[in-house]
Amino acid sequence: MTVGWDRIEPLLAHVERPARYIDSEFCAVHRADASYRAALLYPDTYELGMANQAVAILYDALNAIEGVAAERVFVPAPDMAAAMRSSGTPLFTLESVVPVSSCDMLGITLPYELTCTNVLEALDLAGIPLHAADRGAGHALVIGGGPCSFDPEPLAPFFDAFLIGEGEEAVVEIVAAHRAAMAEGLDRPGVLAALALVPGVYVASLYEPAGNGLPARPRAGTGAPPEVVKRVVRDLDAVRSPACPVVPYMDVVHDRATVEVLRGCTRGCRFCQAGMVYRPVRERTADSIVRDALGQLRCTGQEELSLSSLSTTDHSQIQEVLRRLSTALRGRGVTVGLPSLRVDAFGVAMARLVGEGARGGLTFAPEAGTQRMRDVINKNVTEEDLLTTVQNAFDGGWRRLKLYFMLGLPTETDDDIRGIGSLVSKVLHVAREATPPAQRGGMRIAVSVSTFVPKAHTPFQWEPQLTLEEVRHRQGVLRDSVPRKGVELHWHDAEVSLIEGALARGGRELAPVIEHAWRSGGGFDAWTERFSLARWLEAFAAEGVDPVALASTPREVGAPQPWSHISSGVSESYLALERERALAGESTPDCSFDGCTDCGACPLLGADVVLAGGFRG
């Protein structure tokens, strides 16, 4: 079956933002003669998916293989999905406008729990059976990856396999294994058995779900490993950033050239899943970063460059990188962005280095309002650090500041929340004092407060999440304590957090819930205006699962969890120890500065901390 542009074009006259569906961007790769076609789906619209680095990296890695074409797929917005359904047009790849179902592989990035209904929407639009068990030899192999694959169970029945961990090397092995299995003429079970032998690949159908929140176990005789250990790229410097990523026409989120400067973060914030599952820290060298950044800007014509990572200003050669870049880019109207800043003088100095004359906004994440609370979460930032940093920034000409906090962290009391209010008041005071009266009108201080959602593979994975009522109470305390004048306060929707929390630590029993939610009209649940708590609660009730119990019941430390057969490298005993330290208010140093803390990742993964400059400090 073909789709072809002729079928798409008439639909575009009647949909919003048709640029989402037209392909033809500069640097899009077209391989008409490929013998293996891999569709890469981001489970949201074009403008969100085009910001995703994983898709860009895998697109590059797959297109580099002889005979392979990687093609992009995004979830059509509801107006386009309706037009496609009524005209009988299946989900298609952007590059060659072929049905996704005709591709050999469909790779799906799983960035966030609430994109799960969009995964089902995409499979349905593609005409691919929702359940892996109903697929046969002629169907695309559906493989998931990304953050949510660290607890793959809620989505397990919908996927043929998951890749746990970093994809750029593993995806090449997966395609090789799949092509070899196809050449041998293996049937579906044969293909899946071959895939299960690729390190880091989890084929859920080869595992017996244990139920009751216990991890799945491999069925006898399948050869599948009892524990699937995540993939890690040991030498990040050997992997080039995409030299010429696709240049979108539309105004997409994060529309800029992006070079990853390091991977992993070992600051050790205890709520942070990314900080645990992307260990160890591996920096790229200044030479590679600058080479890739200038190359990408030259090739794409982008006007903004982002040096991305979980903690860019921790890079041991960051100063050198920024000096070289600002010299090379002077007078070209190109801006350089740092995604997150350390709360110290160094962070501001680095921002100054990239800012030339311009002073955009600065973002800091103290995460909690009191020292006690920051010790619990291992956020090694003091009030003095923050106030000095703010003073520095406003002395240096910045007028816009954004602060991130969390609400509902373990052991939090109303006093800790009031602490956020009083810290923000102090910040406001320091910022005002440092700003000449005539310029105070231009000051903007935004405070963004999210609700803590315990995540798998973190020291807080056993902790209960606040109930909806409690979140609302604490949001009330927060609202009363943050100064009304001069501060913009935003917070995360408590209802969304409840469902996110239930989905984040569940097992296979959630699959029917997700399917129910999608069948009753769910989709784009990550978009606040499309999210419906009532629809989700109805789906949970219909399938006999209690989301509140799942999210808000404390779990026994050391008891197996639905994701216990998936290893991020960090040992369970380390997570338990970190939890104990949290409750005792003890902090744990960052191993990339102060030496090994025995999390277990390096020995298990055969990897090591890599610091381009030899040391951090």
Added chain:
Amino acid sequence: MADATFRLRVTYGKTGRLRFLSHLEAAHACERAVRRTGLGYAVTQGFNPRMRIAFGPALPVGSAGLAESYDLWLSRLVPAAEALEMLLAATPVGLAPAEARYVSDKDPSLTAAMTLGEYEVVVEDPDMGPGRLAEALADVVGSGSLTIEHKGAMKVYDLAVCLPEGVQVSEEPGRATVRMVVHMGAWGSLRPEALVREALGRMDASDASVTVTRVALRPVEG
């Protein structure tokens, strides 16, 4: 004193799939193409330095253009033919430049100068009877004005002013081509599609497919 700059006028098309770009998207894509060429472009002075580039009148999403224009200020003089070649290599096919020449910095801006747009509107409808579209259009034009709802507000166009040369229709079975020159000005620009849709609505043929191409832009004098 500011450094010398050289004003290069580039004529380009917005064709094929790229007709679905909005004016801003097309403009942004052209800017990025300029960056990719390595041509030395002038940047604006100010808080947020930007490339000095100015586009002609906007073309809506879905409309193609055969001779759209932008002015680009270069900081280094490069022979126009060479600049054109560099731009051609760096631009997606659907926005390919066709011509580049230097113009005087004293010339009025593209939007001020190019106030006439020549359009070709192709209407396809297998059931369209001969002469009906021409008749319906004559009816609309003859009424003297067209009221269009845009973003919740009603806008009235004086068709004698907007369509200085009237409307011509040529037909073949199931397909008609409407040619018109639209005068754009401070009152806004009449969208040829809106005019044709109004006529189609009157002949009960709202389902017909309508494809709009702006074939040329020119000044009133020309």
